[in-house]
Amino acid sequence: MTGVQGKVVVVTGAGAGIGRATARLFARNGARVVVTDVQEAEGAATVGQIVADGGDALFLTHDVASEEDWQRVLSAAAERFGGIDVLVNNAGIYFIAPVTETTVEDWNRLFSINVTGVFLGSKHVVPHLTERGGGSIINLSSVAGLLGAAGHACYGASKGAVRILTKDLAAELGAQNIRVNSIHPTYVRTAMADYGATMAGKTLDDLGRGMSVLGRLAEPEDVANVIVFLAAEESRYLTGAEIVVDGGGGTSILSV
Numbered sequence: 723m724t725g726v727q728g729k730v731v732v733v734t735g736a737g738a739g740i741g742r743a744t745a746r747l748f749a750r751n752g753a754r755v756v757v758t759d760v761q762e763a764e765g766a767a768t769v770g771q772i773v774a775d776g777g778d779a780l781f782l783t784h785d786v787a788s789e790e791d792w793q794r795v796l797s798a799a800a801e802r803f804g805g806i807d808v809l810v811n812n813a814g815i816y817f818i819a820p821v822t823e824t825t826v827e828d829w830n831r832l833f834s835i836n837v838t839g840v841f842l843g844s845k846h847v848v849p850h851l852t853e854r855g856g857g858s859i860i861n862l863s864s865v866a867g868l869l870g871a872a873g874h875a876c877y878g879a880s881k882g883a884v885r886i887l888t889k890d891l892a893a894e895l896g897a898q899n900i901r902v903n904s905i906h907p908t909y910v911r912t913a914m915a916d917y918g919a920t921m922a923g924k925t926l927d928d929l930g931r932g933m934s935v936l937g938r939l940a941e942p943e944d945v946a947n948v949i950v951f952l953a954a955e956e957s958r959y960l961t962g963a964e965i966v967v968d969g970g971g972g973t974s975i976l977s978v
């Protein structure tokens with residue numbers, strides 16, 4: 723197993739939740755990690771945790787909706803670590819509302835982060851990955867990018883866009899040895915899912931239990947494990963794939 727030892731990995735939105743767990747897991751597996759987030763204190767705290775664990779990481783303030791930020795962040799990452807091998811497009815926001823109560827401003831703001839952010843990151847990381855002879859881009863979609871749900875017109879459409887953008891990029895970049903895959907989690911124990919549970923009037927654990935045949939809510943590390951695998955040499959023939967991390971919920975008829 724060659725894993726991700728020595729690879730340079732950029733994880734967006736790594737100041738919390740799945741992004742933080744992913745950054746920490748990469749570092750524990752010997753990768754050098756660039757933690758980016760709009761929230762400075764949270765991103766710096768992730769780097770503090772990695773360094774305390776004996777890992778190597780750098781924090782950069784980053785709004786994924788800004789093209790200038792992407793150029794600055796990727797240049798600084800490559801300069802610090804000598805190149806970039808992996809990009810995890812993890813940063814995202816959630817929004818639940820009936821379509822009749824969704825404004826154009828809500829829609830555009832969410833798309834600027836969840837979709838334009840993934841487009842810009844992919845666009846600007848390609849030259850860096852090509853310089854290394856290839857690499858891996860991992861995009862966080864959702865089960866909401868595969869199936870419909872009431873109140874999810876805006877968020878679900880954004881995650882559906884990430885799903886097909888992933889396949890388009892995989893087709894376009896395969897000849898450059900750049901693999902692009904999407905991950906589709908169900909609810910995971912983070913602040914984002916807390917919001918979903920509140921909107922559903924349930925506890926997060928009850929919601930998670932009801933959505934999985936494994937009988938428990940997903941933890942951020944359950945998703946991080948799959949992300950690290952998609953960055954590792956062991957997944958080298960996987961591209962354009964959609965990996966559903968839902969504890970089997972989508973394979974069964976469950977009452978939530």
Ligand SMILES: NC(=O)c1ccc[n+]([C@@H]2O[C@H](COP(=O)([O-])OP(=O)(O)OC[C@H]3O[C@@H](n4cnc5c(N)ncnc54)[C@H](O)[C@@H]3O)[C@@H](O)[C@H]2O)c1
Nearest residue numbers: 735737738739740760785786813814864909910912914915
């Ligand atoms: N938690 C879930 O249940 C769940 C399920 C399916 C998919 N996802 C997806 O996984 C990803 C991570 O979700 P999470 O639950 O860890 O979220 P979270 O809310 O816990 O953390 C998201 C992080 O992204 C950062 N962020 C927000 N906007 C940003 C921007 N414009 N630029 C840079 N960083 C920004 C936040 O500051 C935060 O640190 C998201 O793309 C989300 O849609 C989450």
